[in-house]
Every structure is written in structure tokens, then in C-alpha cells.
Amino acid sequence: MSTFIEAPQPLDAEYFRTRLLGWFDQYGRTHLPWQQGRSPYRVWVSEIMLQQTQVATVIGYFERFMQRFPDVAALAAAEQDEVLHLWTGLGYYARARNLHRAAKCVVHEHNGAFPVESVAALSALPGIGRSTAGAIIAQATGKRAPILDGNVKRVLTRLHGVEGWPGRPEVERRLWQLAEHYTPQWRCADFTQAMMDMGATLCTRRRPSCLLCPFEADCVAHARGEEQRFPESKPKKEKPVRKTMMLMLRDENGHVLLEQRPSSGLWGGLWGLPQFDDGGALDAWLAREMPGSEVQGRWSSFVHVFTHFRLEITPVQAHLSRQGDQPAASGWRWYDPDQPDSIGLAAPVKALLESLSSFTLL
DNA sequence: GAACCGTGGAT
DNA sequence: TATCCAAGGTT
Structure with a gap:
């Protein structure tokens, strides 16, 4: 079935820009770390980190990342393992792997210069889509490029009363159309920042500050008293439950065996506890790979909720009397719980290992 | 299209 | 406490 989508009537573009930039000059954010010493590299890294991630969370990661990788050459020359280590706790680790790949591409295929001439050229780099490409161009060069992130979607759907979940292609198409309509030739960096600032500080998801909004008199949602209805939320679906065991194999020093995870999929490229689905x-793996190991017992299971599924984790504890340094193969490491931040670990794994340490002290 | 990919904050 | 969801992109 097809749902009728109300065609929004855009405001006059010049009116909109003038009021928005007037608001930005008074209330816009100008002291974020990536707004200082602006460069395509700094803007790029910030935009990737900010994908589906809140500003307050990103700031610390951004500072540490820039300290270690001040420019694209430094990033391109790094080992992926170190990049992932700096990304630990931010989530969506494909962003870090793509960032690293893209850095190598910029250095080796673009002579070290970011292809900021066009959205198409930027989008060809891994991890950069249409909106992120627009944001990088606007923020780093000031040239005209529309963006359509969550903030802009919220502002535009409310302003025009756009019905339907913005993930639907026809709705998204309409929103891009509106973003194109309003985006100016001049002051484009300020304009795109202003749209995001409006969404982040005024036109918030819940309890928006309509009385402070420069478009209070123009907003369709506000006129109807239906601000909270826009944008429409994604249709819900039941989350399947997956069950797994995580092996905590310890040697006589209390060190724990870690396995490097496959380079794609959940926590791709990070270090984790060996996982078994049955x-x-x-038992077969322990007998084959770890002769002399002895299973000591299971901990109580716990459930970790992800975006698309629930993971029921059963920790299994085992002990190994080690002879020599096995396993010596790459992709395996012995982890010292007294050096917790020496390696990139997914959050639930890290929490499990921390609880292991405190358990031992008793 | 729809599934996949994380974490922490807000309510 | 459980749920929602945030400066999205890739497969």
C-alpha cells in the first residue's frame, strides 16, 4: 500500500537563511574542538566520529585521536590495531576501519589532499556517504553543499509537517529536496552548522524550545501542537536472541587468553574472548588446542541488548597450566588484567574482564 | 528495501 | 528498569 505524503510548502529560501544565520550569530556553537584550526582532516575525523554519536561523547575521543594522529599521513602510516584501540568504546567499529582505509587512499591515490571538490569524489572514500560528504565540504571549504543528518531531518519535518518515517526513500527524497532548497551559496559552513545547532539545542527530540525558535511562527508542527509527532519513528521489530559462551581461560599468572575477532561483523578487528555457540x-576446542586445560565452571548468563538483537552471554571459566608460550600464533594474545587499557576491547568484554579482576581479589 | 553495525545518555 | 535513539553508511 502507498501512503499519501503531504507535499510541504517551503518557505522563501532567503527569508529562511537570514533568520537562521541571525540566530546562529547569537546562539550558534563555535567552540567545538573540530571548529578550531579547521582542516579537511580534522573536519573529516569529527564527522565520522559524530555519526550516530553524541557530541559530548565524541570530544574526548577526538582530542586523543588528534594527539596521536595529527594529520592524514600519520593515520595512514598507523597499524589498524592502534586505530581500533583509540576507537574502543565509541562503537560502530567499521567507522574506524573505513577511516583508516580512507586515510591510506587519500595519501596514496590523492597525493595527500582530500578530494573536497565534489560530493561524488568524497563519497567514493569508504565511510563517507552523501550527508557526511556535504558536511565535510561545507565545514572545511565553505562551499555550497547540503547535508541531511538527524538534526536537519528533525528541523525540516517539523517545519513542514512532513509525514512518514524519514528512512522511507520517498520521505528522504523530499527532505533532500528541502535541504537543497534552503542551502545558500554563501556562509555555507555557518548555515549547515546552524541547522545542526538548531536541532541539537532548540528543536530537540523531546520538549523542544519553540519559544526561542526563530521559526516559531512558520512551523507547521508547532501550529498544530504536534512537535513531538515529528519526525515519525521507525517501525519496531522484535529482536532475536542469540546465545553464546565466552571463554575466560586463565594461566597461572592470572592472564586471560584473547582472540582477535574477524575483521568484519560485530566488534570486527577488536580483541575479545573466544566465543563458542555450543x-x-x-570441549572439542579445549581438548585440541589447550591440552592440560581444565574447565572450572560457568558464570551466570547476562543479556546484552544491541540495535538488532539480544546477545545472551554465558561466561565459562577455565584454567591452563602453561608450558611455554602457546598459543604462539598471531591473532592470539595473553591479556594482563592489571593493564586494562593496553588493548582494544569491546565494552561488554571489558566489563566481564573487570568483574573477573574484582572477583579474584576476594 | 532491509539487515547489520555499539555505546552511553535521557526518560 | 526497559526503551529509545543520537552529526549514518555499508552490505
Whole structure:
């Protein structure tokens, strides 16, 4: 079935820009770390970190990242493992892997210069889509480029009363159309920043500050008293439950065996506890790879909720009397719980290892 | 299209 | 406490 989508009537573009920039000059954010010493590199890294991630969370990661990788050459020359280590806790680790790949591409295919001439050229780099490309161009060069992130979607859907979940292609198409309509030739960096600032500080998801909004008199949602209805939320779906065991294999020093995870998929490229989906596989693996190991017991299971599924994790504790340094193969490491930040660990794994340490002290 | 990919904050 | 969701992109 097809749902009728109300065609929004745009405001006069010049009117909109003037009022928005007037608001920005008084209330806009100008002291964010990536707004200082602006460069395509700094803007790029910030935009990737900010994907689906709040500003307050990003700031610390951004500072540490810039300290370690001041320019694209430094990033391109790094090992992926170190890039992922700096990304630990931010989530969506494909962003870090793509960032690293893109840095190498800029250095080796673009002679070290970011292809900021066009959205198409930027979008060809891994991890950069249409909106992020627009944001980088606008913020780093000031040239005209529309963006359509969550903030802009919220502002535009409310202002025009755009019905339907913005993830639907026809709705998204309409929103891009509106973004194109309003985006100016001049002061484009300020304009795009102003749209995001409006969405982040005034036109918030809940309890928007309509009385302070320069478009209070123009907003369709506000006129109807239906601000909270826009944008429409994504249709809900049941989350499947996956069950797994995580092996905590310790040697005589209390060190824990870690395995480097596959380079794609959940926590791709990070270090984690060896996972087994059934007990038979666990027993067979221990007998084959870790002769002399002894299973000591299971901890109580806990559930970790992800965006698309629930993961029921059963920690299994085992002990190994080590002879030599096995396993010596790459992709395996012994982790010292007394050096917790020496390696990139996913949050639930890190929490598990921390609880292991406190358990031992008792 | 729809599934996949994380974490922490807000309510 | 459980749920929603935030400066999205890739497969």
C-alpha cells in the first residue's frame, strides 16, 4: 500500500537563511574542538566520529585521536590495531576501519589532499556517504553543499509537517529536496552548522524550545501542537536472541587468553574472548588446542541488548597450566588484567574482564 | 528495501 | 528498569 505524503510548502529560501544565520550569530556553537584550526582532516575525523554519536561523547575521543594522529599521513602510516584501540568504546567499529582505509587512499591515490571538490569524489572514500560528504565540504571549504543528518531531518519535518518515517526513500527524497532548497551559496559552513545547532539545542527530540525558535511562527508542527509527532519513528521489530559462551581461560599468572575477532561483523578487528555457540565445540576446542586445560565452571548468563538483537552471554571459566608460550600464533594474545587499557576491547568484554579482576581479589 | 553495525545518555 | 535513539553508511 502507498501512503499519501503531504507535499510541504517551503518557505522563501532567503527569508529562511537570514533568520537562521541571525540566530546562529547569537546562539550558534563555535567552540567545538573540530571548529578550531579547521582542516579537511580534522573536519573529516569529527564527522565520522559524530555519526550516530553524541557530541559530548565524541570530544574526548577526538582530542586523543588528534594527539596521536595529527594529520592524514600519520593515520595512514598507523597499524589498524592502534586505530581500533583509540576507537574502543565509541562503537560502530567499521567507522574506524573505513577511516583508516580512507586515510591510506587519500595519501596514496590523492597525493595527500582530500578530494573536497565534489560530493561524488568524497563519497567514493569508504565511510563517507552523501550527508557526511556535504558536511565535510561545507565545514572545511565553505562551499555550497547540503547535508541531511538527524538534526536537519528533525528541523525540516517539523517545519513542514512532513509525514512518514524519514528512512522511507520517498520521505528522504523530499527532505533532500528541502535541504537543497534552503542551502545558500554563501556562509555555507555557518548555515549547515546552524541547522545542526538548531536541532541539537532548540528543536530537540523531546520538549523542544519553540519559544526561542526563530521559526516559531512558520512551523507547521508547532501550529498544530504536534512537535513531538515529528519526525515519525521507525517501525519496531522484535529482536532475536542469540546465545553464546565466552571463554575466560586463565594461566597461572592470572592472564586471560584473547582472540582477535574477524575483521568484519560485530566488534570486527577488536580483541575479545573466544566465543563458542555450543558446549560441544568448546570441549572439542579445549581438548585440541589447550591440552592440560581444565574447565572450572560457568558464570551466570547476562543479556546484552544491541540495535538488532539480544546477545545472551554465558561466561565459562577455565584454567591452563602453561608450558611455554602457546598459543604462539598471531591473532592470539595473553591479556594482563592489571593493564586494562593496553588493548582494544569491546565494552561488554571489558566489563566481564573487570568483574573477573574484582572477583579474584576476594 | 532491509539487515547489520555499539555505546552511553535521557526518560 | 526497559526503551529509545543520537552529526549514518555499508552490505
